[in-house]
Every structure is written in structure tokens, then in C-alpha cells.
Amino acid sequence: MSTTLNDRLRELLEPLAAKAGVDLEDVKLGKVGGRRVLELVVDADGGVDLDAVAELSRGFGEALDASDLMGEGEYRLEVGSPGVDRPLTLPRHWRRATGRLVKAALTAGGEVTGRVLEADEDGVLLEIPPVKGRGKAKEQRYAYPELGKARVQVEFNRKAAEELDEAVEETVTSEEEEA
Template sequence: MSTTLNDRLHVLLEPLAVTAGVDLEEVTLSKVGGRRVLDVTLDADGGVDLDTVAELSRAFGEALDGPEGTAVLGDGEYRLEVGSPGVDRLLTLPRHWHRARTRLVKAQLGAGGEVTGRVLESDEDGVLLEIPPVKGRGKATERRLAYAEIAKARVQVEFNRKGLDDADEADDAEDVDDVDGVEDADVEPDEA
């Protein structure tokens, strides 16, 4: 099996991403308006911050402009674009499903049909979805899908996202209560 240029670029850049504690999701070299554009997509649990993107952009540029990078990419000009996956990214790996916990997803099934549900949990073999009731009537149900059953799946955009678990809500409330950077303590009033 022959390796593609994108595969060789992935092998060159992945150790830098791993060192920074992020996953190198995708490397794609394409031509846009006669110029070569190298798109690099990074992700991590909790997302990738802008400082990490900037650090890795510099590190990737140095690697690509060095002897190993020139051997893979050649001497021609290119534009490097480093970022995180968009909301329309396909969920193809177990870690994608793990990172989509509490999110609403639409999955097209290999046997036909589709399922829309909220990701409750996932593991190396499949995902447990909470399926909302039809037309808001009845109770939500749960359905376990093996990844092998899923032909294609994407996170759905929600403007009023529901589904945060108690720990997430507590974290959100703690962030609001702790605006001054000082942990609040339960203090009883002095008795006179």
C-alpha cells in the first residue's frame, strides 16, 4: 500500500501535536487559486485554545521548512492553516464520540434510516444515545449503537442546548459564583 503525500505530512507533524497534548485529526494539502494550502486540524478533550494553535503553527512551519519537511512537501510556497474541527465534522473515531458527550447528533445507519439523539456515553465499541420522544410526547428512550452500524454521523447545531449533566451545571454555577477568583465559603452570621 502506497502512502500519500497527506499521510507523509501527517507522520511528520503528529509527534509535534502529541508533544503539545493534542490530537492531529487531519492534514490536507490542496490547491486553492493556484496556491498550495496545507490545512491541519487539531483537537483535544476540552477543545484546543488559541495559544496552542499559535504554538503549533510555529512548530509546524519550522518542521515543514526544515530538511524533513522539504523532503516531503518540496521547495514551493504553501499557506499553512491550523485550526480545530468545525461543528460539521464527521464523528468517525471513538474519541470524537467521547468529546461529543451531551451533544445532539444525527447518525445515518448503514442498514438505512437515521437516528437523532443525545450522546449519553461512549466507549471503544459504540455509543449510547438518548432518543427524544416523537413530537415531544412520551418519554425519551435510550439506544445503543455499535460504531459498525453507523455510516455517517455529525453533531447538530443547537442554539439553546440542553442536556448538561449535574456536574457540568455545578461547574457552570461555580464559575458564575467565583467571579472574583476567591472561593466562596459558607459563613454563618455571628450570634449576638
């Protein structure tokens, strides 16, 4: 059985990522300006900070240098976290998008936009906003096979979750005081 270089790289590096508590999401080997570039994308629940990326980069580099997978030539190693435009393809991607607004194609046709309330191994619960701001938001559960291409939507005007929680708490407190 033949395996690609990307498969062999993943086989070498995935255990190191797992030991560090992160998922190795993507391995891409390409050329930029005649120079080989190995791009590794890592992620974890709660995200990956710069210190973790630096530590992973050192560990990956040492493992690559100790192996013969990259050969004798020079290459550039880039380790980073996925951008906001990464497609949501696995249950862990959906779980990590909890609280975020997403847009997904429906396999039956059409699309849905909603906020991820929860995600498990079988599907996702979305809060669907009312049409044109009228009515109430509704919750809809989708099994992953019902969803096609999906991505997190960038929200420039959304308050941080903490600010929203504080605003709700203040409203409840003031209503209780009035009663």
C-alpha cells in the first residue's frame, strides 16, 4: 500500500500534536518561490496560543530533522492555527464554533444561518434568527449528513459574550428590584 508524503508527515507529527493536547488539522507541502514550504495547522478546544505554536514548531522541526521525510534540501516550516474561514467538516470543528454564527449549505438544498448552541458527535443545534428581525429565534437540530459546506461568519458588530451576559444579568436584577 503506497502512502503519500503528506500521509507519512501526518503519521510522524500527529502523535506529537496529540501529546501536546492539540489536533493536527492540516498538512500541506508546497513550493513558494522555488522553496519548499511545509504548512501545519493545529487547533484545540479553547484555541492555540502563540507560546503553544512556538513549542509545537520546535518539536515538529526536531522530529522532521531526525527523520528523512523532508530529504536533504531546505524547507520552511510554518505552524499556525486555522483561520476563521476554515470549513466546519468534523464534529470537533462545530464544537469549537459554539457561540459563533455559521452559514451552512443544506444537502437537501438551500442554506441555513444560525448560531451554534451545542454540537456533539451526531449533529449540531443552531439558533436560527427570525426573518427580518420579526418574531423569535428558533432552535433547530441538524445531523451532520444534512449539512454541506459550512463556515463561521465574521461578526463585526456583535458584543462579546461576557457583555451580553452582563446586560442580561443587569436587566434581570433591575426587574427584580422593581418588583
